[in-house]
Amino acid sequence: MPVPDYAEILADVEDLIRRFIKNPVTIEEDTELVNGLGLDSLLVMEVIQEVEDRFDIFFPLNTLAEIRTVKDFVLQIQREIGG
Amino acid sequence: MGLFDKLANIAAARQGLEAFGVDPFNVVIEEILSPTEARIGGQPVLLAGTNNYLGLTFDPGCMAAACQSINAEGTGTTGSRMANGTYAGHLKLEEELATFYDCRKGIVFSTGFLANLGMITALAGPGDAILIDADCHASIYDGCRMSGADIIRFRHNSAIDMEKKLKRLGARTENTLIIVEGIYSMLGDRAPLKDIVALKRQYGGMLMVDEAHSLGVLGEKGRGMAEDAKVEADVDFIVGTFSKSLGGIGGFCVGNHPGLDLIPYASRPYIFTASPSPATIASTRAALPLLRDGVALRKQVWENATSLYTRLQQMGFKLGPEISPVIAVRLGAREESLAFWQVMLNSGVYVNLVLPPAAPSNSCLLRCSLSAAHTPAQIEKIAEVFSTTRAQLAG
Ligand SMILES: Cc1ncc(COP(=O)(O)O)c(C=O)c1O
Numbered sequence: 001m002p003v004p005d006y007a008e009i010l011a012d013v014e015d016l017i018r019r020f021i022k023n024p025v026t027i028e029e030d031t032e033l034v035n036g037l038g039l040d041s042l043l044v045m046e047v048i049q050e051v052e053d054r055f056d057i058f059f060p061l062n063t064l065a066e067i068r069t070v071k072d073f074v075l076q077i078q079r080e081i082g083g
Numbered sequence: 084m085g086l087f088d089k090l091a092n093i094a095a096a097r098q099g100l101e102a103f104g105v106d107p108f109n110v111v112i113e114e115i116l117s118p119t120e121a122r123i124g125g126q127p128v129l130l131a132g133t134n135n136y137l138g139l140t141f142d143p144g145c146m147a148a149a150c151q152s153i154n155a156e157g158t159g160t161t162g163s164r165m166a167n168g169t170y171a172g173h174l175k176l177e178e179e180l181a182t183f184y185d186c187r188k189g190i191v192f193s194t195g196f197l198a199n200l201g202m203i204t205a206l207a208g209p210g211d212a213i214l215i216d217a218d219c220h221a222s223i224y225d226g227c228r229m230s231g232a233d234i235i236r237f238r239h240n241s242a243i244d245m246e247k248k249l250k251r252l253g254a255r256t257e258n259t260l261i262i263v264e265g266i267y268s269m270l271g272d273r274a275p276l277k278d279i280v281a282l283k284r285q286y287g288g289m290l291m292v293d294e295a296h297s298l299g300v301l302g303e304k305g306r307g308m309a310e311d312a313k314v315e316a317d318v319d320f321i322v323g324t325f326s327k328s329l330g331g332i333g334g335f336c337v338g339n340h341p342g343l344d345l346i347p348y349a350s351r352p353y354i355f356t357a358s359p360s361p362a363t364i365a366s367t368r369a370a371l372p373l374l375r376d377g378v379a380l381r382k383q384v385w386e387n388a389t390s391l392y393t394r395l396q397q398m399g400f401k402l403g404p405e406i407s408p409v410i411a412v413r414l415g416a417r418e419e420s421l422a423f424w425q426v427m428l429n430s431g432v433y434v435n436l437v438l439p440p441a442a443p444s445n446s447c448l449l450r451c452s453l454s455a456a457h458t459p460a461q462i463e464k465i466a467e468v469f470s471t472t473r474a475q476l477a478g
Contacts, residue, residue, distance in 0.1 A: 042440050045217065049238065058251060060212075060233035 003081060004055075010074050016050050017070075029071040036069075055081055103418070105425045107436040117141055118330075118456040123433060131451045131465045132435035136408050137299050137380045138456025139330035139373060145366040152365035160358045164191070164347065168358030176368050180335050183375055184306055184321060188343040190336045191364075193356050195295055195324025196222040198334030200229060201352035202291065202322055203260070205345075207232035211258040214248055214288065216240065216274065218267050218443050223293065232260070239267075239443065242278035249286035256287035263290075265297030265308030269443055269450060271409030273297075276312040283317065291320040299328025299374040300408055305381060325363070329370040333359040383455040384408050387462055391453060394466040398473075411437075412449040412469070420447035423472055432468040 014027045020043050033039050048059045057080040067073050100106050114122040118138040119130050139145055162168035173191055180189035192198035203226030207213050211232040215223060218239040227234045238244040252259055261283060263274045283290050294307030302310030309315045319340060325333035347353055392406040403411040414420040424436040435450040442448045
C-alpha cells in the first residue's frame, strides 16, 4: 500500500471529522479541534479510534496534549505512518 | 487569562444546575441509618446508588473491630507506609489478602484510586506501552498519564479491537501493561477475561485487572471476575478497593511476581500519603473473611440484581447489556435525566446520576447499585418509583 501524502491524509481526516459533527462546518488546516469544531473529549476519542483503524497506526493519548489544530493532527498521523 | 478561566465550562454547567434548582453532585446524607437507608433533605430515602454490594458497612463484627482498634491504636497513623505508618495490622492485612488470593504478595494502599496510580506508575514509564479498555476508571487513566508511557486504548470489551492493537504493538508487547476491569463501574458489564487472557498468552504483555466492582460479587470465594472466569493464573496483578464490598476505605494489589517487592520503594502514591487508619484496617480485616465466606450474601445480591433488572426491563427501560449489581438505566437528554433523578429522590429513592463524559458513549445514566442488604420490599419500591417517575414526567 503506497504511503498517503499530507493532502490525502488531510482529506481523509476532514471526511472523518465531518461524520462526528452534527452541524456543517468549514474545516481548515488551522481550525482548532476542540475550540473550533466543538469536539468534546469523548468525540476526540472516537475520532482517534477511527484514525487508528483507517491508517493502521497508534495515536497514543499522551501525544494529544500537543495537538490543537487539524494540521497538528494530520502531521502527527503522518509521523506515525512514517515512523 | 486567570487560573480559573479553564473551569468556565464547569461554571456554566453548574449555573445550569442552579437554574434547574438541583445539584445531584452535592447531595448531603444528613443521617445514615443503615446500609440501605438515609435521611436526605429532611426525609427518609432508600439508597439504591451506593457500592455497598454486601451491605457490610453496619456489620456488628466489623464495627466492633474498628472501635476496638481506635481504643487500642488511636485515630490515625500520621504517616506514610514507608515511614511511621506501617502498623502490625497493615502487614497482617497484606498477608491475609495474599492468602485470600493464593498469591505470594499483597500490598495495601490508602485508596483504590491510589492503588491504580501506584501500580501503574511504578510498572510503566516512558517508552513502555499501556493498553487499556476505553471504559476504564478515571484512576486508571490518570495513572497511565502520570506514568509517561504510551497510552493505547481498545474499544470497550472488544477482544477483536484489542487483538488488532496487540498485533500493531509487535515486539513492544514485551514492555506492555494491559489493564481491564472485572465488572465495569458504569454499565455493569463484565470484561471478556477468557478472551483477553488468551490474547495476552498469544501476543505477550502483563495483565492487570481492577476488581473494584467484582470483589465479593463474583467467584465462589468472592475474589472477583478472574476467579469467576478461572483465569487467575494468567492475571499478573489484581487491584481492588476496600471501599465497596468490604465497606471501608483503602486499596490493594496482589500478585505473584517477585518484582512486587520493589513497588513499596518505587511507588510515589504509596510513599507520599498517609497509610489507612488503624480502624480502617481493623474493619477491613474483619470484613475479608465475611466476604470470603459470604456465599449467601453473594447469592442475595445477585437475586436482588436479577429482580430489579428484570422488573425494569419489563417496564421497557433501556438497561446495560447484562444483569449485574450495577444496573444502568439509559435516559435521553441531560434535562430529562436531571428531572428524572430529582423526582426519584423526592419520591424517596436515591440513585447515581451519571452524565458524560463519566457516562460512556455520550448518554446520561441513572446508575443503581444493588446490595445484599436490600429487601424484596425495597427492590419493589425502587422499581415502582422508576415507573411512577416516568409516568409523572410524561404526564
Ligand atoms: C474501577 C474502579 N477502580 C478504582 C476505584 C477507586 O476506588 P477507591 O474508592 O477505593 O478510591 C473505583 C471507585 O470508584 C472504581 O470504580
